[in-house]
Amino acid sequence: MKAPWFEYYAPATLDEALKMLGDADLDGRVLAGGQSLMPMLNLRVADPAMLVDINGIPGLDGIEENADTLSVGALVRHADILNSPAVRARWPLLAEAVTQVAHPAIRNRGTVCGSVAHNDPAAEAPSILATLDGTVIIASAEGRRELPAEEFSQGMLSTALEPGEMVVGLRYRRPPEGTGSGFVEFARRLGDFAIAGAAALLTMRDGVCERARLTILGMGDGPVRACEAEDMLTGKTLANGAAREAFEAAAAAVKAAVDPAEDVHATSGYRRHLTGVMTIRALEKALARAGGGE
Amino acid sequence: MAREKAIEVTVNGITHRKTVSVRTSLADFLRDHLYLTGTHIGCEHGVCGACTVSVNGKAVRSCLMLAVQADAKQITTIEGLRDENGEWNEMQKAFFENFALQCGYCTPGFLTSAIELLRENPDPSEAEIREYLSGNICRCSGYQAIIDAVQAAAAATRAQRQA
Ligand SMILES: Cc1cc2nc3c(=O)[nH]c(=O)nc-3n(C[C@H](O)[C@H](O)[C@H](O)COP(=O)(O)OP(=O)(O)OC[C@H]3O[C@@H](n4cnc5c(N)ncnc54)[C@H](O)[C@@H]3O)c2cc1C
Ligand code: FES
Ligand code: FES
Numbered sequence: 001m002k003a004p005w006f007e008y009y010a011p012a013t014l015d016e017a018l019k020m021l022g023d024a025d026l027d028g029r030v031l032a033g034g035q036s037l038m039p040m041l042n043l044r045v046a047d048p049a050m051l052v053d054i055n056g057i058p059g060l061d062g063i064e065e066n067a068d069t070l071s072v073g074a075l076v077r078h079a080d081i082l083n084s085p086a087v088r089a090r091w092p093l094l095a096e097a098v099t100q101v102a103h104p105a106i107r108n109r110g111t112v113c114g115s116v117a118h119n120d121p122a123a124e125a126p127s128i129l130a131t132l133d134g135t136v137i138i139a140s141a142e143g144r145r146e147l148p149a150e151e152f153s154q155g156m157l158s159t160a161l162e163p164g165e166m167v168v169g170l171r172y173r174r175p176p177e178g179t180g181s182g183f184v185e186f187a188r189r190l191g192d193f194a195i196a197g198a199a200a201l202l203t204m205r206d207g208v209c210e211r212a213r214l215t216i217l218g219m220g221d222g223p224v225r226a227c228e229a230e231d232m233l234t235g236k237t238l239a240n241g242a243a244r245e246a247f248e249a250a251a252a253a254v255k256a257a258v259d260p261a262e263d264v265h266a267t268s269g270y271r272r273h274l275t276g277v278m279t280i281r282a283l284e285k286a287l288a289r290a291g292g293g294e
Numbered sequence: 295m296a297r298e299k300a301i302e303v304t305v306n307g308i309t310h311r312k313t314v315s316v317r318t319s320l321a322d323f324l325r326d327h328l329y330l331t332g333t334h335i336g337c338e339h340g341v342c343g344a345c346t347v348s349v350n351g352k353a354v355r356s357c358l359m360l361a362v363q364a365d366a367k368q369i370t371t372i373e374g375l376r377d378e379n380g381e382w383n384e385m386q387k388a389f390f391e392n393f394a395l396q397c398g399y400c401t402p403g404f405l406t407s408a409i410e411l412l413r414e415n416p417d418p419s420e421a422e423i424r425e426y427l428s429g430n431i432c433r434c435s436g437y438q439a440i441i442d443a444v445q446a447a448a449a450a451t452r453a454q455r456q457a
Contacts, residue, residue, distance in 0.1 A: 001338060005297065008316035008362055038319075038358040039339035051316075055363065079352075103429020105346050105353040105407065190428040 003041035007050040013057060014139070014168070020052050022141035022164040028052045030166050033077060035102070035110035036118045060168065063087065070094075070172045071137075078107035078115075092289070093132065093181035093199060094172065097124040100183070103191045113167045116152070119159050119222050121261070122193035124185070126153055127223035129170055131199040131215040137169040146171070153222040176211060179203040182285025184278050185217065188265070194218045195266045196274035198254075200282035204290040207239030209246075214283070216254060216275055220261030229253045229279070238287055247283045251276040301365040305330065306374025314361045320354075321345040323361035324371060332372035332402050336431070343430030346403035347371050353410040372402035375409075384454070385409050388447035389440075396434035404430050408444045416452055420445070 009028070011017040021028045027049035031037055040046035054060065060075040065086045072081070081087050081098045088095050101107060101115070101124050115125035116136060129136070130149040138145050141164060152160050161167070175181070185197025196218040203211035212233035214226040229250035236246045260271030300313045305328060312327055319338070324330045324347070336342035338357045345356040348370040375383050382390070385408055395401045404427065411418060411426040418426065423444050424437075432440065 002322070003317045003319070005317060007297065008299065008360070010362075034358050034360075034363075035340060035355075038360075041317075042319075042338045042357070053360075053363065103343070104410065104426060105343065105355050105429055106340060106358075108352045108354055109358065190425055 001042055001044055003038070004044055004047050006041075006048055008053065009050060010053040010056050014059070015141075017052055017054055017057060018139060018141045018164075018166065020050070021166055024163060026050050030054055030114075030117070032074065032114035032117075033110035035106050036114065036120070054166070065090070068174050070174070072112055072170045072172075074111060074113040074166070074168050076112055078102070078110050078112060079104070081112060082107070090174075091132075091172065093183055093201065094128050096181070096183040097128045097199065100124055100185055100187070100191070100194070100197075106191075113170055116149075116170060117159060117161065117167045119153055119155075119157055120193065121156050121220050121222050122195075122197075122218045124183075124194070124197070124217065127197070127199050127215045127217040128183070129172065130223045130225055131201060131213050132172040132175065133213075134170055134172045136167055137171060138165050139168045140165040144168075149223070150225060155221045175201050175213075176203050178205055178290060179211070180286040180288065180290025182282040182287075182289065184281045184285065186274050186278060196260070196271050196278050198275070198278040198282035200279075200286040202233070202238070202283065202286040202290050204238065204287070207237050209233050209236050209238050214250070214254070214279065216258060216279070218260070218271065219258050219275070221259075224258060226250075226254045226257065226279070228257055233283075239292070243284070243287055247280045250283065251279040254279045299362045299365075301362055303361075303364045303367060303369060305369045306371060316360065316362050318361045319357050320347070320349075320359040320361050320364050320369075321356035323364070324356060324369075327361075330371050330373050334399050334402055336399070341431070342400070343403040343407065344400050346406045346430065348406055348410070353406050370406075372405060375405060383409075384450045385412070385443070385447045388443040388450065392439050392443035392446055394435060394440045394443035400430060400432040400434075404432065404440060408440075408447070411444065412448055412451060416455075417448060418444070 029048035031051040031053045060073040062073045064071045134149045135146045136152040182200045185194035199215045201213040212230040216224045255276045260268045262268040324333045334344040336344035340358045347356045
């Protein structure tokens with residue numbers, strides 16, 4: 001179908017955009033890459049009165065790395081992440097996940113911030129932000145605030161963004177020295193949304209897991225941090241073949257904790273099963289990259 | 295702030311000045327305003343890849359971009375792929391020679407994506423080609439002939455560069 005009627009506004013500055021978004025009478029909605037919003041308009045499941053196109057605003061396309069964090073602006077496309085030598089070299093979890101986001105032509109337009117703002121439960125970006133203890137930088141005409149990923153996500157396609165606010169950036173926290181990462185997902189076809197997936201970080205010292213981060217995607221409610229499994233892994237010896245048993249126990253805990261949605265792609269039971277398999281594979285990858293825990 | 299906007303878009307080297315409705319997609323603009331009907335529309339939600347065109351040198355879904363967003367941009371469609379002598383480019387020749395199309399509906403999108411692939415990676419493996427083209431759907435060819443064509447075009451392009 002074709003998009004419904006709307007007003008279109010392409011502000012030249014961030015201040016102007018925030019002013020438009022802050023005017024409740026205008027009912028403005030941010031248009032970033034358009035790779036989720038345009039389909040919603042064409043399918044007529046979204047009907048905003050006005051689109052505020054942020055693509056012409058300077059200063060939103062930066063990827064900045066410092067000692068502790070990586071910051072990504074609102075106009076950083078998925079493709080920019082993959083083309084960034086800094087991300088590829090030092091933020092492997094993010095790079096690995098973005099290779100699984102859609103297809104090249106969609107990655108050329110779609111933004112990482114847009115994906116987090118959209119909060120599709122099967123999307124990679126929100127779960128990676130949660131796994132890397134990330135925060136969402138939010139601006140409005142009144143000022144700025146920064147929210148942890150877990151507070152930002154409010155379930156399927158909903159977030160803590162208030163009317164008049166927009167996401168101006170994301171900040172990922174660098175994991176401690178000795179951390180290995182793993183991202184895996186299962187989709188029927190490469191680039192499709194995940195039926196189930198898992199992102200893992202394991203920080204190893206002398207064969208012992210000092211810190212674990214595990215996030216599940218595809219469950220129907222946005223990214224799910226598997227805190228119980230993280231606690232089970234923390235302090236465990238994973239060297240010398242001890243990992244298998246620990247990972248299976250973690251996977252069992254994850255499977256018991258999640259409540260997968262049922263849809264045309266998969267039954268709830270199948271998703272739960274896949275979640276266990278994805279958990280083990282992500283943890284195995286993370287352990288291998290942390291140097292096998294030896 | 296009107297529901298119409300004047301834009302200036304360069305398509306296949308020709309600059310057009312038009313007034314369009316702000317909700318018109320780039321795909322509809324190319325087809326209905328410029329009569330460049332080689333850009334095909336399959337789904338209008340980004341899934342099939344038939345509408346893929348090149349915007350400032352990057353493959354983009356023209357059904358997911360507004361015509362007003364193409365203001366001041368350079369666009370290449372299937373109609374603009376021939377070289378200055380009017381000859382098909384290597385990818386077009388390879389598609390023809392390898393029977394990489396049947397009905398041809400998906401072909402403009404496949405050509406745009408495949409050309410971008412070779413620009414980024416002149417010697418892709420079969421797996422890399424399959425991965426790169428995963429966002430383009432063909433209901434006729436069974437894909438193998440398309441993969442063969444991209445490999446043939448890659449080899450021909452490399453040979454040309456060395457010559
Ligand atoms: C065929 C297809 C397959 C896809 N597959 C995947 C996939 O496998 N994994 C995946 O993660 N994604 C996938 N996507 C979606 C893609 O990743 C989108 O790019 C992303 O979800 C949204 O980013 P965007 O910049 O395009 O946002 P838009 O489409 O512009 O916006 C999406 C929503 O977020 C809001 N928004 C955007 N930016 C901001 C901001 N800065 N502040 C506040 N609100 C904002 C918009 O108002 C809108 O409601 C797919 C899309 C298509 C068409
Ligand atoms: S018509 Fe644009 S992707 Fe199908
Ligand atoms: S040749 Fe018919 S859809 Fe591809």
